[in-house]
Structure formats: C-alpha cells, structure tokens
Amino acid sequence: MVTGLIFNLERYAVHDGPGIRTLVFTKGCPLRCIWCSNPEGQKACPELLLVKERCSGCGRCINVCPRKAIVVLSGLSYTDKDLCIKCGKCVKECPNQARQVVGTYVTVDWLWSEVKKDVPFYWRSGGGITVGGGEPTTQYEFVAQLLGKCRGMGIHTAIETCGYATWDAMQEVLEHTDLVLYDLKVFDPSIHEQLTGKPNNVIHGNLERICQANRWDVIVRIPIIPGYTDSRDNLVNLAKFVATVNREGSVKKIELIPYHRLGVAKYERLGRKYELQEHALLTEDEMDRFAKLVMQYAGVGVYCQSLQ
C-alpha cells in the first residue's frame, strides 16, 4: 500500500470547494512563495518545530537526544538541524508540547477511514474531499489512489494545486478529480520565479491543457499579496490569460484570496525567517476593487474569500 506524507487533516472545511469538505494537506511543494502561509507544507519530509512560548527551557529534551543536537540557552531550547535525525524522542519527552513533529506518513486506507466519517455531511451539502497542501501532485500516486477510492464511493473530489507538475503527474491525479482549484499568482515569468522560485510556463501550460480537455470544473484562485500580486498590470494580465485559455468554459469562477498574516508564527517555529514585509490587511473595499478589475477582463465571475 502506498503511503503519503501529510501535515494536517481538517474536517468541516467550507472554503475549498463546494459544501462541507474534508481537507487533506499533503506535505511537499515545488514552489517557495515568499508569502506562503503553510511553510510547514513545503518540505517533503517530517520536520521538527518548536513553539517558543511553550518552551520552559527545562532541558529534558537534551537528555533524550541521541545525537546531542539540543542545547538550552537563556531558558529556550535550540536544535542543531544538521545533527537532528528527526527521531522524535524529544517530542515525546517535552512536557509542554513545545516540541512537535510536523508531517506524518499515512496510508490511503487510514485516510479513507477518516474521510468517510463525514459522509452524511458531504451528501447533505454537496461536499466531499479536497486534497491540497503543499502540492498534491508531488505525491501523485498516493493522491490518485486516495481520490480514486473516494470517488468510487460517490464522494465529490477536488484538488488544490499550484499547477507546477509534469503533465503525467497532473493527469494521474486529475483522472480521479471532479474539481480543480488552480492557483495563479504572478503573470510575468521572471517575477514569478523571483517570488516563488520557479517560472510559470509549466503552470500556465497545464492550465491550458486542463481547460482544453474540458473534463473538469476549474476554479482559479489568485492570492492578493500587497506589493507583489496586486498591481493592476498583474491582475489584468492574469485575467486576460484566464479568458484566453477558458474557451470551453471549464473555469467556473475566480476567487481572490486576501493576504493574511496567520502563517507568520509558523516560520519562527520552523526556525526560518519570514521574508515578506508585514502589510496592513486588505479592506473589503480594496478587495471589491480588485474583484471588479479582474471581472472586467476574465469573463467569469470573481469572488472574494472572507476576510479575517
């Protein structure tokens, strides 16, 4: 049985596809968007994280660490990432749950047993399963099996993808998918590469092929990151691009996702730096203006996701 690496499983998700859904977060993503709010979903391996506010500096982790990778300095424990083998012993020992491992290997069967618990809610609300992450196509074999299992049981399936994948991998997953939530971020290839670490030609190409096939419902999602993705040029170009590829009408709507800061603390816990400059949250009016702009060129409905 194929196993997959996930970092979260959320029931009663109502923002990622229709109805009430169970959201599976796969771990591992080819992109490194500087605004990413799920940085723990980027690396394709389990990671150790430290919740500083909880650490009492008691030093019990030092004693159990087989690699002597931990030190306590001024009341706070630190882990040498190069020495750490992620054995998880310190996590078990920590009395305050300050040390945690993010990322668990699970089987399709186990995930199915979780997903099926909410079947009555899916049926009532037209919901189902959404696999996001991370990037689900990085574990295409596992995700395909999971979605196949769900769809075989009559459950609506969706993926949330950044689009950066080989067509083969994408196709394998899409085979069992009803709805594709497809992220577009920056239209200019070089700026895209600068902000996400990868150019966007593959992403655009895949969206075009998906739209051409006309087999899937597609919702395009654009994160509105002030100073990065919110320029008039960028939004107009993305909208025009959607209009061009959407000849068959696969793209049902565009969702604009407002910038938020909820992921900032996660960077610190992972021992990483949050590169994005802090910015005030977007107002409803600002979001409305972006929506109107995109709507003008995209030829499909544009919606704003709720603001925090």
Added chain:
Amino acid sequence: MASTNGSFSPRVAKIRESLLHAKPELCSERAVAVTESYQETEGEPLFIRRAKALGKVLDCLPIYILPEELLVGHPSRVLRGAQVYPEFGVRWLEQELDTVEQRKQDPFVITSETKGRLRAIIPYWKGRTLDEIVAEAFNYLPQIEAGKEAGVFAVEQNEKGGIGTVLLNYPEILTKGINGVKREVADRLERLDLGDPEYFKRATFWRGCLIVCDKVMGLAQRYAELAQKLADSELNPIRKQELETISNICSHVPAAPAGNFHEALQAVWFLHMVACLETNGTGISLGRMDKYLLPFYERDIASGHLSREEALELVQCFLLKLNESVKFHDNESAVINAGLQTFQNITLGGVDSNKICGSALTSVFLDAIRLLRLPQCHATMLVSPWTPKDMLRQAIECIIETPGQPALMGYNAFIQHLLSSGVSWPEVREFAFVGCVTPSTYRMWNRAGAVYFNIAKALELALNDGVDPLSGKQVGCSTGSPTSFGTFDRLIEAFQEQMRIGVRIAVAASNIIERIHAERVTYPFLSLLLPDCVEQGLDVTHGGCRYNFTRVMGVGLANVANSLAAIKKLVYEDRRLDMKDLLEALQHNFEHDFEEIRRLLLEGAPKFGNDNDYVDGLAQKVSQLFFDEVERYTNIRGGKFLPAYQSLLTNLYFGWKTGATPDGRLARAPLADTISPVHGTDVVGLTGVTKSAAKLDHVRSDGTILNMKIFPLLVFGEEQIQAFADFCRTYLVDLGGSQVQFNVVSGEILREAQRRPYDYLDLMVRVTGYSARFVELCKEVQEDIIGRTEHQHW
C-alpha cells in the same frame, strides 16, 4: 457596539434602550400583598388561599403605561424589577438582603424602603415556607444533605424561588376569553356530584379558579381605565389615538376572545405576566406563537388593518415585554442560573398536517428576534425533514447576528421521544418546548428543573470506595478499593452502583419536595390554563395533567467518558499506568511529581467529541447506565422520571465540589456541560463533535443540549452560510440529534467586553442552554465561556 441599531422603529428603539440601561431592582409589592393575604386567609382551604393571594397581588400591582408602549402591563413598578416570592423561602433572603447589591453574580438594586418592607414580612414566614419545610423533611433522611453537600446532586434550585417549566394553553383563552373558561368552570362546579369523595378538593379548586378569573380581568380593566385617563389628557393626537386603542383592547381582552392580532398579543402578555407573578416561574412557555397567532395575523392582513411592518413592531413590543421579567435567585442559584434568565420559550417552525412547517409569522418572529438582539425570548426553531431551505437559512442568519438565537431542535428525535414516553399522537403533534429543551404539551407538567445529577461524582465515589475525597465523608456505598478490581468491568459495576444509590437518594429528595409542594403551594392560575386540570378539578401539583414527568439532568458526561477511556486504555489495556499511582495522583490533584501522570491521561487516551468510537462507545455506555438508573422511578403524580442532558451552569457548581478526575481535569475545575466535549479537547472540528454527540441515545433523553461555539468567519459568505445550514440539518435530521445551539463570537470580543462592559451591553452569549448578556455574568462564568473550544478555522 450597535446598541443604537437604526433598523427598528423609534418606538422599539426607545423601549429597547431603556431596558438595556435599566438596572435589575428588587421589588416588594408582591411579597407584601401575598403576606397580607396569607394573614387574612389563615385557616381557609389551600386552593382558596392561593387564589386569594394571587388575587391580592394583582389588585395591588402598581400600574403604569410608558409613553411609547403599544402593549401594556408591567410585572413590577420598575423596568426589570424582580418580585419576591416569600412562600417559597425567606431564609436566604434574610441572610442576603444586605449583600444583594454587591454580590458577584446578578447584583440587584434595592431601595431602603423595599429592604424595610421585606424585612418586616420575614418574621411571618419563619417556619412556613416551602424551603424550611423541605429542609425539615430532609432531616429524616441524612443521606440527602450528605449527597447535596458533596455535590452528588442538586435538587432545590427552583424550589427556592418557584417553579415553572410548563406550556400553558394561551390559545384557548384567545378563542374563548377568560369569561368563556370561567363559565365552563362555574358549570363544572354546579354539576359536581355531591357524592364524589373528592368533592371538597374539587370544589375548592374550581372556586379558586373562579376567583383568579375575576382578578385577572380586573387587572386588565384597571389598565383600560388608566389608558383612557391618559388618552383624555394626551395632547399629541397620534398618541391619543393609540391610548384609546389600548384602552379598548384592555377592556376587551383577556375577558373576551381576541378580535385581532394586537388584541391577541395583549391578551397573551396579560396571561403570561400573571403566570409569572403566580409562580416566579422559570420556563413558562409561550408555545408555538407562529401557529396560534396566525389566524389573527392573516385576517388582519387580508382586511388591510395590519401590515407586516406593523405586525413586526407589535411582535418586537411583545418580545421587549418578555425582557422586563427578571428572576431573583439566591446567591448559590444565581451562579447556576446566571444572567437573570427566565427561559420564556417560543417554539418556531413546528410541523403541521401536510408537512407544512411554520407560517408567514415564523419569519416575522425571526426578524423581530434578529433585530432586537436581547436575551428573551428563548427562541427555539424546529428543524424537520420538511423545513424549507429559506426558513432554516433565515434562522441561521438570525443565529449569526443575535448571536446564538434561535436554538435549533431536531423534530424527529423529539417526536420519537414523546411517543416512546407514552404521549399520544394528537398531543405529540402539538408539542412545543418549555425552558431550554424540554418537549411539552398542554396536557403535561414536566418538572423539568427537578434534579441535577453529577455523573462525575459517581465515578469519583467508585474510585474512592464511596468516600468523597474532598470532605472525607462516606457519601456513597462501599464498592471496594479500585486496586482490587482487576478488570475494567468491575470498575464499571462499582460506578453503576454509586450512580444507583446517588440517583435513588436524589429521587427521594425530589419526591419529598413534590409532596410538600402539593401540600403547601398550589397554582390556581397555571392549572386554569391546563385543560386536564380544569376538567378533573385537580391542581397541577396534584397530578392534574394527563402526563406527569420529573426530569433528572446528567452533568459531566464527557469527563466520565474521557476518564473511563483513560483508565481502560492506560491502566487495563496498555498497562502504562498503575491504578495505585493513578489514585494517588488524583488525591494530590496532579501536583508536583504527578504532573507526568496528568500528561499521560490528557494525551495518552482519546477524548469525547472527536468522533472516536473507543471513547464515544464509553460515553454511550455511561449514558445508558444513567438512563437505566433514572427510568426506574415514579414521581408522586404517577409519572415517570426521565433522564436528560441540560446542565445550565451546574457544571461549574458540581465542578467546585468534585476532585481531580482521571481525564486530567483538576480538582474544582468546571465539568463539561450537557453533552458537550470537555473544553479544548474537541480538536477535529464541528462535524466531529456532532458525530460523537449523535452516537448517544437522543430518543430516550428528554432533551439533549449540545453547545457549540463558532466564529463568525466560518459562516461568512453565501456558500459558507449554506454549508452551515446543511451542517445543522445533517445533525438534526440525518443523524437524529435533538438540539444544537451556537455561540457565534470571538474570544477577543469577549475579552474586550470584560474590559469595557458598558460598550457591550447588548452583547449576548449563550450559556449552556440559553442566552444572556455577557457583561452580566460573573468573571468565572465569563472565563468558562471563553474557554469553550473555539472552532477557529483558516
């Protein structure tokens, strides 16, 4: 905060504003009138005395009409005044009279005159009150005091300040008028067989009813005259016209049948106010107002005498009236019943023949409730397989905005429950709720607030050989030391035995209270509005109704389920923990060296509320044992004891009296409320909680509350609202859940409200089974609410 919301009429806004700023005040008119009447009627038959006492109260009630009012009648001389009911108890009043202004929970204003008048009547009542006579009776059974003291159960919250939990047949008076009912009673009295062995009882009962009829009509008449007087001197022609209308209405109803919508609402308010003045009742229910007011509404709309807007304003005026009643509790009960609650239930969206749910009035009521954002009424909305999408959606919008009202009720679960309790189908079809969640009919008196039972205490006693660890007293039976149990099943047996003895003592206490109640404090007016009582000539406390239940409410279910799961898994299955060490850790409240054990208990075993079969199965088991123990017994009216899950705030009270529990809960910390998960342990989200909850038997339970707190974010946006409506429908229709209610607030807002209470006067919160103004709750209760798992989601 939007305490000045422009979306209602200036009239409604003005009344609402004065209500929001009125401080609860203690009043003495009722207490003085009752005392005088009792002194005058010494030696007369009980039913007559009670009727005369109520009559005197109504005669002495100060009357006044405020400049904006369309509906008139005030239960006391100030807005938000609380009357005192000395016949129930004065001991605590005597002790607390000087501290009532400063107490933490629900302080009251009291003038020195009021204080003086109340002090003056106390000597008369010494030894004559229900409270004292019950206490005296309890002396015959020392186990009762011991059980109460240790927090095994609580029995007399309501008795100290009156009872209620009854659905009164207001619609009958709307069609017959009090005069119509009076004629029927007089007729029965005349036809009463002299050979009837209960001739005297029946005759005095009916005579009492006749006295009450006249007095109620007399009160309305006084208001008619006052309105006319005010009209005569009123210069504003519009108001003059209004006052003349009011005068006409009051001279007409409730004596005669109501002729239009306005009259019907005024009549219901008069009846309801009198019912409250008679009983100090918690949970006197208004029933299905969207059903019985509909004929009046439709007729007026059709004839052009009323517009929807006018109807909305009248309904809002009515709901504002409900917020005038304030209940005065003793200090201890005030914490359990925090927030001056009166639980005046209105049931919306009931199902009629042809599977039609609710009516055009349902949406009027929902709009009124949504706009007013006040703690009363206690709105409940039935969700059935036939509930239209729009109606449920409107209810959800109301829940989000109020926030928290109405509570949503599962039609199927209650129908099945009533049928299996022996209620016949014609009655079942007409059912409505009383209090928070108790299903009732016009032919039923369900003593719904009778017994609260601390299930966690039963487990604690099982783990301590019947000794209460906090006091060191032997409270339960001896079931042996747990170290000698050897198997998990043996522990369950011990737990069951402790529960059996605990419930048995609580039942005895409850029956003593009921007996003394029937002998000392009867209710001529309540009985008048219950068709079976009138027919039989029997007071409601004497079993006049066809269906007679008494409820025992279980508290702490989730703590026990979690505790048993931890013991089963860690002690008996995985053997990671020794029973001896566990007991020692509990004894030491997990302090010092025992923190480790607490961690193991918290993290090493599954918790209820996460859709986990292992622990949910144990919750089912515990629940079934509790039901088995309760259902064995019969009350003095010949009705069954019924189990239910509704804790109000006894989860705090019992929590204070319960030591550390094996789920990792510290000594004296709150217990889980109703069937809700332990705070902070339900980590998989809304669907997980409801799936766990739905595994319990909702048909056997006489009402099962599920409290959930959600953030507005989760129901922000069209699709999210629809998903939420579908979620509720899944729980209540597909999974057979009986009730769910929501706190739609953020912890941040609550903290802010703690800091600046005056800016948040209109902030309403649901506290285990009802809504209250958040700023009126005491700090501990506020903390409890904030602590409830916040289903944050992003």
